[in-house]
Amino acid sequence: MKIHKMIPSLCTWQISMLTLITNILFVTSTSPSPNPSHHDLLALLSLKSHITSDALSSWDAASNDTSKPVPNFCKWTGVTHGDRRHPGHVTAIDLHGYGLGGTISQDIGNLTYLHFIDLSSNNLVGDIPSSLGNCRRLRTMNLSSNHLSGSVPTPLGHLSKLKIFNVNYNNLTGEILTTLFNVTTLMFLRIGGNSFQGQIPSWLSNLTSLTDLYLVNNNFSGNIPADLCKLSNLTGFDVMNNKLDGPVPPSLFNISSITILGLAKNQLTGSLPLDIGFKLPKLYALVTYNNYFEGPIPASLSNASELQYLILRGNQYHGFIPWEIGIHGKLKFFRRPQ
Secondary structure (H helix, E strand, C coil): CCHHHHCCCCHHHHHHHHHHHHHHHHHHHHCCCCCCCHHHHHHHHHHHHCECCCCCCCCCCCCCCCCCCCCCHHHCCCEEECCCCCCCCEEEEECCCCCCEECCCHHHHHCCCCCEEECCCCEEEECCCHHHHHCCCCCEEECCCCEEEECCCHHHHHCCCCCEEECCCCEEEEECCHHHCCCCCCCEEECCCCEEEEECCHHHHHCCCCCEEECCCCEEEECCCHHHHHCCCCCEEECCCCEEEEECCHHHHHCCCCCEEECCCCEEECECCCCHHHHCCCCCEEECCCCCCEECCCHHHHHCCCCCEEECCCCEECCCCCHHHHCCCCCCEEECCC
């Protein structure tokens, strides 16, 4: 079993957030269906036409004729219509785990009232449509666990209300998301399991609403930017399995809200602060294996009373393992240095 998969990452909180938003949006589906927008209908039919599976059979195109009544897509699988402010418009699409194949139609950008889209855990290929940048009301975009390729489109930088951006585990490439520089509303940025490269840019510190920064399993290189200490709301920081080197900036250990700190499988050097347990009292998981860390294991980790995962092997730590670390009895997984 892979150690990293044993750690319940912030994906749990992300799913909770996604579920909450979805539930809020789906409440509208219990109200009487408004007259559907023909403009939105055409966008949905285009989306269906690019899908190679029959999972969207309920999306009936029989009435795709302007001379006939518009089909009530408000009852279609995974589609939610708007509230009184936006009657008849698509506000949410949730098709995660439907086994969808094919590509994502560029016409999806015509759904300009869209707040939420989740196409995760499917078999979609091709590029992320640049037209999604037209969906200025989007707050959640989850395209994770597909086979999408190419880079993150520049127009996504126009999504000034976006809070959750999840493209984990695709085949995306290029430099890290400079397009998102101005999306300061972002709370969850999850781009792990792709082939992004270059340095982790210091401009990420501009995204001061971030609570979850998940960059694992990419090709990032160079140092961890010291400016990331400005992310004072950060609870999860995971850069496992990249090509990062040098010491971890001391300022990163000043973000007292951090609960998960994943640094494993890089070429990082230096030592853990002796007072790490006081600086990061909410620490839940500390994962540093397979680096070049040295020095003693701080006894102050005993102050992190919620610590459950401590994985330190494959480094150059020395000395004894402080007995105090286990006094709270919550450690579920501990790999000692070798």
